Amino acid sequence: MTGGQAHERTDESHVRSAAAQQFACNAGYVQKQRDEEAWMTTRTKLSKSMTAAQFDNGYWYAAEIKTFAKAIGIPSVSKLRKDELEKAVLHKNS
Numbered sequence: 825m826t827g828g829q830a831h832e833r834t835d836e837s838h839v840r841s842a843a844a845q846q847f848a849c850n851a852g853y854v855q856k857q858r859d860e861e862a863w864m865t866t867r868t869k870l871s872k873s874m875t876a877a878q879f880d881n882g883y884w885y886a887a888e889i890k891t892f893a894k895a896i897g898i899p900s901v902s903k904l905r906k907d908e909l910e911k912a913v914l915h916k917n918s
Contacts, residue, residue, distance in 0.1 A: 872896060876914055889913060 868874075868882055870892040884892075886906040893901045898912045 872917070874917075876918060879910075879914060879917070884910075 868878070870879075870882075870884065870888060886909070889906060889909045890901050893904075893909050893913055893916075896913070896916055898904075898909070898916055901909065904912065
C-alpha cells in the first residue's frame with residue numbers, strides 16, 4: 825500500500841465517522857421531537873372530578889374552558905373572559 829492509499833482510507837473513515845455523528849445527532853433530534861409531540865398529545869382533559877390544584881396546574885385553552893363550563897352548568901359562558909371562566913369553574917367545583 826502506498827502512502828496515498830493510506831491517506832485515502834483515512835479520509836474515507838473520517839467521512840464515515842462524520843456521517844455517523846451527523847446521523848446520531850439527527851436521531852437524537854427526532855427522538856426529542858417525538859417526546860415533545862407525545863407530551864403535547866397526552867394533555868390532561870378537563871373533568872368534573874379534578875381537584876382545584878389539578879385545574880390550576882394545567883393550561884387550558886379558552887375554547888376548552890368554555891365547553892367545560894357549559895357542561896357543568898355555568899350560565900352566560902359566551903359573555904365571560906377566560907380568567908372569569910377559570911374563576912367560575914373553580915367556584916363551581918369547590
